[in-house]
Amino acid sequence: MNRTLKRVLGLAGSAVLGLAGAVTFASAAQAHHPEITGLTECTEDGGWTVTWQVTDWAHGDDIPAGVISEIETDGEFNEGSAIVVGAELPQPGSGDYVEGSQTFGADVPSASLKITAQWIYDGKTITESRDSLVPAPGDCVPEEPQPEGYVDVYTDCFGINVWAWNESEEVLSEFTIETSDGFSETVTPAVGEDYYNYFEVTDPEAGLTVTVSVDGELYDTFEWTDNPLCHYAAVESSCVDGLTFTLTVPEDGEETTFYFYNYTTEEEFEVTVAAGGTDTVNFPAQSEEFWVYYEIYTDKDFVSGETPWYPCPPETPSESPTPKPELPKTGSSLTIMISSAAALIVAAGVIFFLMRRRRAAQDW
Template identity: 50%
Template sequence: MNRTLKRVLGLSGSVVLGLAGAVTFASAAQAHHSDYWGTSVCNEDGTWTVTWEATDGTWPGKEDDLTATVKSWTVEGDVSGPLFVEGAALPANGSTDTLKGTQVVSGDVETVSLVLTSKWSNTVEDTGAPYIVSQPEGGCDTPEEPEPGFVLDSDIDCVGIWVWADNTNPEALAEFTFVSSDGEEESYTPEVGEGFGWYFLLEEPESGLSVDVLVDGELVDTVEWYDQELCSYIEVEADCEGLIFTLSVPADGEATTFTLWTSYSDEPEEIVVQPGGSEVREFKAVEDVLWVDYRIKTAKDGTEGGVEWIPCDEETPSPSGTPSAQPQLPTTGSSMTIMIGSAAALIVAAAAIFLIMRRRRAAQDW
């Protein structure tokens, strides 16, 4: 064999050995890998959480004492947990333990991915392929805010307006505000079943009266007072002993039934007054407590209301020694004969809610 051929064969052999060594080294390096994956669950607020887990890998010919640690990672967003700590040891593949980390993801993000780089005890470093995790099937919807549920009620009698509201959804309690046309305002947020009611006294019949009902600051209803002809059939006076009811029917009216029910009555009293007639009923207070509900009813019409008596101020008698003028209820409408005095107006205003609640109960009993 000539010298030239020997040199060529020698060079070719060196190349082959070099390539074989390179392939052998590359195969050993590429065999190193860690295993990692993720699972996702929805959160109540519409976000979702990925739980990332990792172990070291396994492959044919892996040395028994070969271990791996976390070198670095690439992931979108904020992460936490031991998996995302450089130098953290990766548990052995196939064991019951895994190295874990978590990531909370916004509801408008559909997928996230993790790329993990591990470092082995033989100094080999390996970067794996991206592991992609998506939102749970169906997505994670942001829960709707609970809406308030409520009920409203109102009633109109001869001397004012009664309004009432209650919440029905314990998860979203509404604030109720009642505002009268003469500037009185009351607000409250009742618990479910507690209820909130208020009575607004009619000060000037000629000016009228209305009450706006607001729920969480938004107007939902307006209750308007209106005059009722039958209100002129009853006149109430208060003195230091009790209440005096005068029941009258105009000559051009029709037979009218008056029903009176007091805080002392087991049964209501019914009085029928014919056209042009009049009846008087006096109710004496006992232990400083007295209230009287009334109903006025004709064949075609009807109305009802209530009055509470308030004791006189015995510490401030009239200087002249003569009885003070009797306080009276306000007149409602041009045809009404209910006499008004400031003392009775305060009486009605102070006990309005109590009266109306009892009046409604009495009406149900009738």
């Protein structure tokens, strides 16, 4: 073979090998780099957040995971961020990612993040970086605070319980409660000062409904529901004597168990009454209001509820009668009378004397 040709072929072969090595190294480097995704959303105050998700980009499962070695970004990460130096990047096939978020004001137009990671592969350390720039999500308008009013209503044997409360301190909801027997009330409870009222059924045949409106809009109308077991118990509330439950099981009924529990004193009773029998349970009056939870049950049915007790209202002391004003007294009244009489006698004598002298003068 021609020496010149051999030399040319040799140089060409070296070039090909060198190019192949360069391509192989470049492919290994390009096979390892972080992948960054930024997801943005507005915040209630008009600012915005970006949630960064970082994962590995690699060719196969046999390639080791990369480790974050450097982070460059515009702002601070929020507490709990997993994007930190030393964090391992999940393999792309796993579907996992390393996540962290940042919060910016409305005056920040964009956010950027640059991640540098390292891989140790075939005895070599490969370092690759990727960066991402995300714009703000647009005009983020501060959200107006909204009321958070809630209502809970339930019925029991003797009435309807209404519980209403607010959870937003910025905007309080207004609750209007109306009953079918003429009661009406509008309240705006502060946060932590819940409204609670118990509406007793005074006429079981007429029944009772409670209508609740929130901020002028109808929330719901609740109807008292009767239960045959409810007729087995009657309650009498006296601010002097307390709560007295009279338990009566009709002749055609069956053995019934009554359970009572005072939340305040933790006093409890359990009474079983046979068909045709009767019994009473009393909770004495206390210095403060209390509630009694009760259960009435047989082998076939069950009903429960709560009954309140309230102390007597404080008496308003009656006003004392205003004493009549008296003139100051100086000496006894008898002395005054004698002195007055004497003065009148002297005056009469003077007048009589003058009249006689006048007549005498006329005679002359």
